[in-house]
Amino acid sequence: MAKGHADKIAVITGGATGIGQAFARRLAEDGARIVIADFAPADETLALVAARGRPARAVVTDVSTPEGVDALAAAVAREFGGCDILINNVGIFPNRPFDEVSFADWKRVMAVNLDSMFLTAKAFVPGMKARGWGRIVNMASNTVATAVTGYTHYIASKGGVIGFTRALASDLGPSGITVNAIAPSLTRTTGTTTTNPRAPERFDHVASFQVIKRTQTVDDLVGAMSFLTSDDAAFITGQTLYVDGGWVRR
Numbered sequence: 001m002a003k004g005h006a007d008k009i010a011v012i013t014g015g016a017t018g019i020g021q022a023f024a025r026r027l028a029e030d031g032a033r034i035v036i037a038d039f040a041p042a043d044e045t046l047a048l049v050a051a052r053g054r055p056a057r058a059v060v061t062d063v064s065t066p067e068g069v070d071a072l073a074a075a076v077a078r079e080f081g082g083c084d085i086l087i088n089n090v091g092i093f094p095n096r097p098f099d100e101v102s103f104a105d106w107k108r109v110m111a112v113n114l115d116s117m118f119l120t121a122k123a124f125v126p127g128m129k130a131r132g133w134g135r136i137v138n139m140a141s142n143t144v145a146t147a148v149t150g151y152t153h154y155i156a157s158k159g160g161v162i163g164f165t166r167a168l169a170s171d172l173g174p175s176g177i178t179v180n181a182i183a184p185s186l187t188r189t190t191g192t193t194t195t196n197p198r199a200p201e202r203f204d205h206v207a208s209f210q211v212i213k214r215t216q217t218v219d220d221l222v223g224a225m226s227f228l229t230s231d232d233a234a235f236i237t238g239q240t241l242y243v244d245g246g247w248v249r250r
């Protein structure tokens, strides 16, 4: 069990599948209580958490909108009393050459990947401040550094995530709240296997750039998240941790 997780309330956006589901499973093993905020049903995640003997609740909502996050915050306040650990995991990653990216495409990616983080932080930071303890982990991407093609709107949004992480950490440091980001390489998830028709060959291509030459799995990411949300990481804030098989080294 990670230090400081026992009975903490963890809200994970986009936790019905993929990386968010793995994070829910790990935080349950760490002793936290789990809230999943996803617009897809999260039954599979709830079963994984229940199998670990921890309470869990799913809120079906769109976290890219103020109304969706208001509904989430109301459910969390009513049923758990607040949020101690906020995992801003939700994200979409449409692959499209810049010429074909419309303004609507751009705005949708910004809304899901970046607006959602602003809205959830607005909703849950006041409670963290009142309790004098909080952990926020935002999902970035190593594409910010590798700048692969076809992801202008996605990479711009993830650059925003890294800037937001640094800036929010500055504002919240005095309140006992840390804010960090995790930047993965291409990871095998529902999203990456269904949205990219060239997925199989792309996995091998990306792995060839990493120092560790295999495709990243969700299990490669859970340890970093568990550490960054623990008491052991109380003095680490504003950082972006590249968990990407050693592709980006700085």
Ligand SMILES: NC(=O)c1ccc[n+]([C@@H]2O[C@H](COP(=O)([O-])OP(=O)(O)OC[C@H]3O[C@@H](n4cnc5c(N)ncnc54)[C@H](O)[C@@H]3O)[C@@H](O)[C@H]2O)c1
Binding pocket: 013, 014, 015, 016, 017, 018, 019, 020, 037, 038, 039, 040, 061, 062, 063, 064, 089, 090, 091, 092, 093, 112, 139, 140, 141, 142, 183, 184, 185, 186, 187, 188, 189, 190, 191, 192
């Ligand atoms: N998988 C990768 O290769 C990879 C690499 C780098 C960064 N990331 C980041 O990690 C995060 C998770 O990625 P993943 O591959 O697990 O994604 P995924 O597509 O497998 O799962 C995302 C989940 O978010 C939910 N979701 C999407 N939009 C939502 C919204 N507006 N409101 C509520 N729920 C919503 C979906 O229903 C889904 O359950 C994303 O932020 C992504 O950008 C992923």
